Amino acid sequence: MSANLSSVLFLITGILFILALRGLSSPETSRMGNFFGITGMILAIVVSILSVDIFFSNLIYFIVALSIGGIIGGIIAFKIPMTAMPQLVAGFHSLVGLAAVLVAVSAYYSPDSFGLGTFQNIKTASIIEMGLGVSIGAITFTGSIIAFMKLQGLMSGSPVTFSGQHYLNALLGILIISLIGYLVVNQSTQIFWMLIIASLLIGFLIIIPIGGADMPVVISMLNSYSGWAAAGIGFTLENTALIITGALVGSSGAILSYIMCKGMNRSFINVILGGFGTDNSSGETNEKTEQKPVKSGNAEDAAFLMKNASSVIIVPGYGMAVAQAQHALREMVDKLKKNDVKVSYAIHPVAGRMPGHMNVLLAEANVPYDEVFELDDINNDFANTDVAYVIGANDVTNPAAKTDPKSPIFGMPVLDVEKCKSVLFVKRSMSPGYAGVDNELFYKDNTLMLFADAKKMTENIVKNLD
């Protein structure tokens, strides 16, 4: 296949990918979008096979590799529970990172087959791009593995900090830039591998200090990195499809990181430096607050309140995902609807462990997406609502974010749950949320605390609704 023809076809791949993302502007068009994405990918694979000179007998190796990967990927895609989406995405990011590193290493050792020059005599522009691509790829790889381990619970979700951490990271950053510089000058193998090792190390170091609830930012950021890594390799290989895709994915991840940071009213730098919520020691420290009177109730009270309400807003949070309570919740809502209660769902941008996490879980439980609202669209409705049912959320409802300038979460957009006539809080204990701040909502007269596992409590309410 001529180079011109394949370039045009790669451009079409890029366009199909743009349409794939465009489709996600609404759930109706999204499935079509995914189809465009798949078509684009098939096109890219076919074009690249046709444009390399191969002996057809060797195609078998490719088919074997593709099938192994395809089977593993397919099994994962069908088996994975929806609550595990964040770690799945993190795991997938690590694979993109590693693939980028492998392609770059391969191109470094056999530049001739990529048309980049000869070994240790690679074109200057290509070696810069290669250095950047391999470095970002390696950072994505180790960073995503740490994110995966934290989300999967293989590693504590709390931030890991030590003194001098930021200096070490800064030093490594400078080292990486200088190594890329050296690599351009002498193209030595040692420098190339040192660059990879330093990048792997910094990927590990920048994610360990970031705590569990900041994971939405981390995942989006790694999403962005995997895009820039692909773009870096795209420049090295002079491939349009990779450059376009890398730019799309890179900016997509960057926008999501921005949305997540805004949802927490924190700067990106602040999240990256990490260590937020380290003083979140549980138990003893809350003694003072626990002396304040709290009204606690049981499933019967909650069922009674909601059955007699005319409108209910559900506020789900990460606790719902942990307890896998989404199906029980849907059952409860169905019963309420039979009693002519108007029910809607309010989703805070950072509820859960990744962007849109709650929406997927509710969709899985067959909740129609037009009953689910974003913060800005529903926040005014709380004032006209009888009951708010807060299940597994805490900080995102804390009015201190609006009233107390000393609070660490001051300025964060929150759901105005306190404006409802009554608030039901499903929580396991009085312990504060991730930010380590006490929620004054717990002590209000119109708040009823339901101390239980989110799923069990919801199931009990369902029983009491009959």
Place this chain on the structure above:
Amino acid sequence: MEIDPFIFRLSIFILSIFIGYFVVWSVTPSLHTPLMSVTNAISSVIIVGAIIASFSSLDGSNISFSNILGFIAVTLAAINIFGGFLVTQRMLQMYKKKEKKKNK
């Protein structure tokens, strides 16, 4: 003076960032998780590079270090392509409107 082809690629890159910016802002927040899984799937177009690496001067009897890395990269990218698109499809199937018959 002739323009370096790099400049053309850079132009494509910059313009694509802008396209990405506008397209992604128009994605509805409720689909942000599928957005992440689908961007993940499409970034596996890096398989293009893996294919070149796998087949570079491969003659069957003489498989080089670069070829092996290439095949590993093909496998990794394939996990991502199949896994990413299929899981996205699975998620998107779940987004339903009101009134539509629920399937159990």
